[in-house]
Amino acid sequence: MLAALLLALAACVSKQEPAAKNTLVVGMELAYPPFEMTDEKGTPKGISVDLANELGKALGKKVVIQNTAFDGLIPALKTGKIDLIISSMTITDERRQSVDFSDPYLSTGLCLLVGKTSPIKSIDDLDKPGVTVAVKKGTTGHTYATGNLKNAKVLVLDKEAAAVLEVVQGKADAFIYDQMSTYTNWKKNRDTTRALLNPFQQEKWGIALRKGDTQLKERINRFLGTFREQGGFERLGDTWLREQKTTFKELKYPFFF
Incomplete structure (x- = not known):
């Protein structure tokens, strides 16, 4: 009976494992347009959503957006409820004590x-x-x-x-x-x-991930570099921030991406 139970448990694990490996749960507070928000149907949209989906494609993973209050994002990451934070989060020394960050992708x-x-x-x-x-x-x-x-x-x-x-x-x-x-x-x-x-x-924004996820951090940084080289951030700016780009250029403030 014990052997049968162990086999059953192993079968359950083997069935669940691919789903976990193939899914990237990204935490963000969907209350910060045009970066993180929802449409009239409640579907996540915005710059961070597009960035998360592009990252998912590069990693070969299905992206699931987990709407979480901003001050609850780091606790959710540390307890494993989410895999990453892409939520206009500033890289700070205080936050670095709890989580790791990717290379910066935006300056503000x-x-x-x-x-x-x-x-x-x-x-x-x-x-x-x-x-x-x-x-x-x-x-x-x-x-x-x-x-x-x-x-x-x-x-x-x-x-x-x-x-x-x-x-x-x-x-x-x-x-x-x-x-x-x-x-x-x-x-x-x-x-x-x-x-x-x-x-x-x-300030600079980065993607937050759990401490010790070195391999994932390296893959994210490679993605960010390639995405920038291929004009991905320029496209995001043109899609979501065209007016702001023009205004900030007139004011002689550096644009964000």
Whole structure:
């Protein structure tokens, strides 16, 4: 009976193993257009989704997108619920203590969304009593504000939209976030906000994976290099960010990819 049970277990493992090997579970928070979002049917789409699917093709794996709150992505990766994080995640020394990163695939920076009539001109104007600064929980803007703003009130919110609304309604003096989103949020709220797009902190995004996955990391880096050489990132920019590319060129800010 014991031998039969072992054989049955072995058969189950052999049946499950190919599925695991042939599937790449990618974690991302589908709430950050145009990088990570859903269409009207709830299907994942965006730059990161396209990048994940191209990576899956290169690795010969079926890609499954796992929608996860941003601050839950690294815990999900560490516990094996997902295989990778492709979610506009900035490479930081703090995160490197928990996960490994691929080579950077995008450069950006932190900047400010402020009220249209606000006297704020730069990050130097924020750290004062009576100033309220909105940040999204778990982001590098959150980290920056916690570490550097000792006199201002830091308002930590779960959603980007909630932080933008605080500025629109005049309840927060500024929202610290990345250039791309700040530009987009200003475009949606021109009557009530201004975008200070000159970054006060440069950042790079990477694909996060579990520590020790050396072989997978090498394959991802090869893919990123080849994808860039073949114009893949340029195509993503032209597809999803054509207006932003033009605007940033006019402002003489380097574009992201």
